[in-house]
Amino acid sequence: MKIALDPTPFHRSHSLLELPGVVAEMGYEYLEMSPHADFIPFYGHPKADDATVRAFRKACDDAGVGICSVLPVLRWSGPDEDAREAAVRYWKRAIQITVDLGVPVMNSEFSGRPERAEESERAFFRSMEELLPIIEREGIDLRIEPHPDDFVEEGHAALRLIRALNSDHVGFLYCTPHTFHMQSDPLGIMRDAGPLLRQVHLADSFDHRRSSGLRYIVNPPGSTARVHQHLNIGDGDVNWDEAFSGLREIGFDGTLVSSVFAEEENAAESSRYQLRQIRERTAAR
Template identity: 70%
Template sequence: MKIALDPTPFHHTHGLLEFPRVVADLGYKYMQLTPHADFIPFYNHPKADDELVGQLKKASKDAGIEIASVLPVLRWSGPDEDAREAAVRYWKRAIQITVDLGVGQINTEFSGRPERAEESERAFYRSLEELLPIIEREGLHVAIDPHPDDFVEQGLAALRVIRGVNSPNIGMVYVASHTFHMQDDPSAIMQAAGDRLRVVHVSDTMNHHASHGLRYITNPPGNAARVHQHLKLGDGDVNWDEFFGGLSENGFLGRDDSVMVSSVFAEDDTAREVSRYQLNTIKEYVSSVQ
C-alpha cells in the first residue's frame, strides 16, 4: 500500500512544481495530485502542457517521491449534453497527462446531479463507452468516489453502478469523510468492493445525523445542502478501528497497487504539523491491525 499526501492545503502558499519537495519534507514517499489551476482544474480543460508535465515529473524524481494518483473532477456524468461532451474531451487530455507522468491510478467523482439521477447515470455510461477503451488500452485504473451531492451517494449503490461498467479497470474510492453520507455500513461497503477498492482518503468528519439530525441546522429548513468536513484523524466521529479493520479484512493494506491518501482540508494554518501527524497516526493504525 502507498501512503500519499494530498497537497491541497499548500495550493495557496506553493506553486505546483514545489509540491514534490513539500511532500518529501513532510516524510511522505507518495503524492496525490488534485485539481489545481495550473494542472487539471475543476470542471475545465487541463491547463498543463507537455513541458509542464515533464517539469513536474522531473521535480518528483528530484525530490525522491512518486505520484501515486491523479484526481481530475470533470462533469462526465453531467445531464447537460454539451457539458458531458466537453468533459469527455477534457478526460482524454487528463488521461494523456497521467500516462506521461508514469502514473497508473486515477481517482475521481461521478460528477452528476442528484436531482437528475436517472439522466446522470445514462450520461455516465455514455461517457464510459468512449473513454473505457482508452483507459483499458493505457492500462490505467480509474476509481470513483460517490461524493455527497452526486447522483449516487450511497456506498453499495455506487458499487452497483461501478460493477455495471463491467471492467476490472474501474473501481471505487472510499473517502472516510463521506462515511455518514454513504449510509451503508463501512465494513459492508469494503467487503462488497473487494479488490475494486483501490483508493481511500483518510480525514475525519462529524456525523451530521447526530442529535436526531439537528447537529447542523441549515436554512431554509429542508434544503438540499450536504455537510461534511475533512478534519485530521481523531477530530470527528469516524470509527477508525472499524475503518482500518475493514481495510485489513478487505486486503487493501497488503496490496501493492492500493493508495491511502491523507486529505485534510480544514487545517491550513497548521498544515505541516497536521500532515506529519496524519502520516504517523495512519502508520500506527495500520500496524495495529496487521
C-alpha cells in the same frame, strides 16, 4: 501498501513545482495529484502543457516522490449534454497527461446531479462508452468514489455502477469523510467491495444525522445542501477502529491518501500528524 498526501492544503502557499518537495518534507513517499489551477483544475480543461508536465515529473523525481494517482474532477456525468461532451474532451487530455507522467492510476468522482439521477446515470455510461476503451488501452486503473451531492452518494450503489462497467480497469475509492453520506456502513461497504477497493481517502467528519438531524443548522430549513468535513483523524465521528479493521479484514493492499482540507493554517503539522496516525493504525493488529 502506498501512503500518499493530497497536497491541496499547500496549493495557496506553494507553486505547482514546489509541491513535490513539500510532500517529501512532510515525510510522504507519494502524492495524489488533486485538482490544481495550473494543472487539471476543477471542471475545466487541463491547463498544463507538455513542458509543464515534464517539469512536474522532474520535480517529483528530484524530490524522490512518486505520484500515486492523478485526480480530475470533471462533469462527465452531467445531465447537460454540452457540458458532458466537453468533460469527455477534458478527460482525454487528462488521460494523456497521466500517461506522460508515467502514472498508471487515476481517480475521480461520478460528478452528476442527485436531483437528476436517472439522466446523470445515462450520461455517465455514455461518457464511459467513449472513455473506457482509451483507459483500457493506456493501461490506466481508474478508481471512482461516491460523493455527497452526486447522483450516487451511497457506497453499495456506487459499487453496482462500477460492476456494471464490467472492466478490470475500474475500481472503487472509499472516502472516509463521506462515511455518513454513505449510510455509515464502512465495514459492509468494504466487504462488498473486496478487491474492487483500491484506494482510500483518510480524513474525519462529523455525523450530520446526530442530534435529531440538528448537528448542523442550515438555513433556510429544508435546504438540500450536504455538509461534511475533511478533518484530522480523531477530530470527528468516524469509527477508526472499524475502518482500519475492515481494511485488514479484506486484505487491503492499495493506496491510503491523507485527505485533510480543514487545517490549511496548520497544514504541515496536520500532514505529519496524519502520517503518524496512518502508520500506527496500519501497523496495529
